[in-house]
Amino acid sequence: MNESEAKQRIDELCDSLNRYSYEYYMENQSSISDYEFxxxxxxxxxxxxQFPQFLRPDSPTQRVGGESDNTFEKVTHTVQMGSLQDVFSEEELLSFDSRVRETLTPEYVVEPKIDGLSVSLEYVDGVFTRGSTRGDGFVGEDVTMNLKTIHSIPLKLKEPIPFLEVRGEVYMPRESFETLVAGQIERGEEPFKNPRNAAAGSLRQKNSKITAQRKLDIFVFNLQQVEGASFETHSQTLDYLKSQGFQVSPSYLRCETMEQAIEEIRKIGQNRYEYPFDIDGAVVKVNNLSDRERLGATxxxxxxAVAFKYPPEEKETTLLDIEINVGRTGALTPTALFEPITLAGTTVSRAVLHNQDFIDEKEIRIGDVIRVRKAGDIIPEVLCSVSHAQDSVPYQIPRSCPSCGEPVVREDDQAVLRCVNPLCPSAVFRQIVHFASRDAMNIDGLGPAMIQALIANEHIESAADLYTLNRSEVEALDRVGEKSAQNLFDALEASxxxxxxxxVFALGIRNIGQKASELLAQTFHTMDKLASAEYNSIMEIDGFGETMAQSVVEYFSRPQAIELIQKLKDAGLRMDEPQKQQESAVFAGKTFVLTGTLPTLSRKDAAAKITANGGKVTSSVSKKTDFVVAGEDAGSKLTKAQSLSIPVLSEEDLLRMIESAQSDANTQEGSHEG
Structure with a gap:
């Protein structure tokens, strides 16, 4: 095949496959079989x-994701990607209408508010050229490669319009979210809390192949800027975008009065759990674009425009029983089991009751009629007991462990009852699940089901036994073949x-989380030094309190802990912390607190930049705090910082300080060389 023939065939295949893909993903029909596609x-x-010079930017091969890392370069938005004012009652909607009518007589458009994350899509001559996150509204991140994996984003428009920028909401359908979370739980990973967080995490994957596997979707809801076309109303822009191949807001209704808009908002609210994705409200917008210009912005x-937020749905049901589970630290956690009810579009039948104090405060008894809701439309919670069953009695958590039968204790100043038996089967199981989890030792392929099977067959009694497993015994387990066993042993070796x-984090020391584990490792450098560390030296670590320091000392005073660590050492696990190379000392001796959502950096990335430049990051604001880095939706930490007159930095301020310090260092280095 010569070049001319190759180009012609590539063009034919691109056009045909893009058409088939549009039919499949947007029109729910297919002209050809999956095999033929x-x-x-x-x-x-x-x-x-064979002919890379003919690779088209709208080629369907660009949707599968690439191996190379995304760079997430900054993108400055020409048109600000602002947020909307939230309202929570119909009275507030009428007040908004009154303010608008002081200037003009409006027509409104009402749309469901998708619970996802905003992105910008840019097209040049009808071809998708760049996609970026909202960030702080002014500066976002380039996530073009990851956005290309979303099949409802057209790579090429039906008309070669000179320039077009639209704004859309990327979301994860509930079905995709449930599949993702089930897999995370099976692998012993910390599951995403809700579809919005899952979508955000998926869109910021370095490897776009992972994004492609997450099955994200998008609705486009606004035209940001355009060259080569003009429109008078918002609804006209949505109609046009739909004609160009975009999946626009799932429904949008023009309303001549606010009363009509409120009626539509009620309908959306009544049907919101029937959507296959999460919505957290409805948006009311003035339809006429020139009217928008007249009204302006604060x-x-x-x-x-305003965003109406729906209140959480609440329902009553009957409490059938209270189940007691034993966690990895021996904590007994009561869980309410109730008659199944539908909340926020899903069936729920259980909710955590936390501890005895919570049960006493809510006066919860078995047989009660209780009121339940989903906090944030995600996590079921018991609000109160509505009425007691006849002859019911106050509930008391048993004083013996349901797993091993040993007595449980309630320690001073602790609300939780705890089993202190180090060999308690339930606690051991959860300890090993935690040990293998992603943020701990990250042993891929060692999920809860596998761990349960290994314990049940008496192959392991502690995490250390994982490293002395017999391959043939593992392969003999149900649904574990030679390939799965090989993957497990490879992951164990890598860990x-x-x-x-x-x-340190994998050990599951009480009151010691991931950040505290890093601080301990960075302070003492080796396991031997950490194990022998005294209370006072641990207390000197910025961010550590009495409870945390005492927990570390108590853990390493136990013979079982010392025995476990020795076995892990004998198995060849690393027992030291590599010293991080410091990029600069601009933050030497300075303590930072991070709060809110930063435009382009995750909390973890921001903390890494601070520590790499000599600073420390703690979780709470105090008089010892030097700077608070605040992003969107910053809460009480920002308020406290302001009350203490602590300097508050934006992400941009933080990065500018780092860049300035590194620039000065480079200048000094150059002058020394000269």
């Missing part, structure tokens, strides 16, 4: 590999190279 896609990949919000901070 895959065959044509394979042919296209081969031709593009420093924070446009004056031509031996983890730094000390990972191992």
């Amino acid at each position: 895959d065959r044509l896609l394979s042919e296209l990949k081969q031709l593009e590999a 420093a924070k919000y446009p004056k031509w 031996k190279k983890n730094p000390l901070s990972k191992l």
Whole structure:
């Protein structure tokens, strides 16, 4: 095949496959079988590999994700991606309408408010060229490669319009979310808390192949800027965008009065759990675009739109029983089991009751009619007992462990009852699940089911036994073949190279989380020094309190802990922490607190930048805090910082300080060389 023939065939395949994909994902129909689609896609990949000069930016091969890392470079938004003012009652909607009518007589558009994250999509001559996150509204991140994995984003418009920028909401459908979380739980990973967090985490994956596996979707809800077309109303822009291949807001209704808009908002609220995705409200917008210009905006919000937020749904049901579970630290956690009810679109039948104090405060008894809701439409919680059953008695958590039968204790100043038997089967199981989890030793393939099977077959009694497993015994377990066993042993071998901070967190020391584990490892450098550390030396670590220091000392005073660590050492696990190379000392001796959502950095990334430049990051604001770095939705920590007159930095301020210090260091280095 010569170049001319190759280009012609590549163009034919791209156009055909893009059409088939649009039919499948947007119109729920298919002109060809999956087998035939895959065959044509394979042919296209081969031709593009042979003739890379003819690779088109709208090629369907660009949707599968790439191996190379995304860089997430900054993108400055030409049109600000602002947020909307929230309202929570119909009275507030009528007040908004009154303010608008002081200036003009409006027509409104009402749309469901998708609970996802906003992105910008840019097209040049009808071809998708760049996609970016909202960030702080002014500066976001380039996530083009990850957005290309979303099939409802057209890579090429039906008209070659010179320039178009639209704003959309990326979300994860509930079905995709449930599948993702089930897999995370099976692997012993910390599951995403809700679809919005899952979508945000998926869109910021370094490897876009992972994003492609998450099955994200998008609704486009606004035209940001355009060249080559003009429109008078918002509804006209949505109609046009739909004609160009975009999946626009799932429903939008023009309303001549606010009363009509309120009626539509009620309908959306009544049906919100029937959508296959989460919505957290409805948006009311002035339809006429020139009217929007006349109304303008405040420093924070446009004056031509508001977002109505629905209250959490609450229902009553009957409490059937209270189940007691034993956690990895021996804590007994009561869980309410009740008659199944539908909340926020899903069926729920259980909710955590936390501890005895919570049960006493709510006066919860078995047989009661209780009121339940989903906190944030995600996590079920018991609000109160509505009425007691006849002859019911106050509930008391048993004073013996339901797993091992040993007596439980309630320690001073602790609300929780705890089993202190180090060999308690339930606690051991959860300890090993935690040990293998992603943020700890990250032993891929060692999920709860596998751990349960290993314990049940008496192959392991502690985490250390994982490293002396017999391959043939593992392969003999149900649904574990040679390949799965090989993957497990490879993951175990890889975990031996983890730094000390990972191992300390994996030990599951009470009151010691991931950040505290890193601080311990960075302070004492080796496991031997940490194990012999005294209370006072631990208390000197910034961010450590009496409870945390006491927990560390108590843990390493137990013979079982010392025996476990020795076995792990004998198995070849790393027992030291590599010293991080400091980029600069601009933050030497300075303590930072992070709060809110930063525009482009995750909390973990921001903390890493601070520590790499000599600073420390703690979780609470005090007089010892030097700076608070605040992002969107910063809460009480920002308020406290302001009350203590502690300097508050934006992400941009933080990065500017780092860049300035590194620039000065480079200048000094250059002058020394000269």
